[in-house]
Amino acid sequence: MVILQIHFDYSGGYGDDMYKQSKELAQSINDEPGFLWKIWTESKEDGIAGGIYAFDSRKNAQKYADMHTKRLEEFGIAKNFKYEILDVNDNLSQITNFKLHK
Numbered sequence: 830m831v832i833l834q835i836h837f838d839y840s841g842g843y844g845d846d847m848y849k850q851s852k853e854l855a856q857s858i859n860d861e862p863g864f865l866w867k868i869w870t871e872s873k874e875d876g877i878a879g880g881i882y883a884f885d886s887r888k889n890a891q892k893y894a895d896m897h898t899k900r901l902e903e904f905g906i907a908k909n910f911k912y913e914i915l916d917v918n919d920n921l922s923q924i925t926n927f928k929l930h931k
Contacts, residue, residue, distance in 0.1 A: 830865065830883055830884070830885060830917045830919065831883070831884050831885075831887050831890050831914055831915060832881060832882065832883055832890075832915045832916075832917055833881075833882040833890040833893065833894055833912060833913075833914050834879070834880075834881050834882075834912060834913050834915065835879040835880055835881075835882070835894065835897065835910070835911070836870065836877050836878065836879030836911055837877065837879055837901060837906065837908060837909055837910040837911065838876055838877060838906070838908040839871070839876060839877055839878035839879075840876055840906075841906065843871050843873045843878075847878070851869075855867075855869070861889070861893050862889050862892065862893075863884045863885040863886055863888075863889025863890070864882070864883075864884060864889070864893070865882075865883035865884060865885060866882070866883050867880050867881065867882045867883075868880060868881045868882075883917075887914055890914045891914060894912050894914070898910055
């Protein structure tokens with residue numbers, strides 16, 4: 830498993846407004862190849878949004894990051910788009926209460 834961490838400048842709705850605006854997007858992410866789960870992140874104070882995703886491989890995480898970059902550019906909100914793909918140490922993560930749900 831790998832983690833894809835994304836954040837970008839965002840001035841759209843937060844909280845319930847983001848939920849209403851992004852519900853269909855959230856549902857569509859479930860169909861991405863190798864997708865396991867996502868935690869949605871936001872900071873109104875800092876003007877950023879993004880997420881922490883889990884994918885089954887670096888290849889699928891990279892494919893999603895590339896596609897998501899293009900999608901955000903189309904939405905006009907890809908300013909300061911940053912991401913990292915990180916390997917997960919499963920053994921240590923289990924000691925600190927990580928459980929894969931999917």
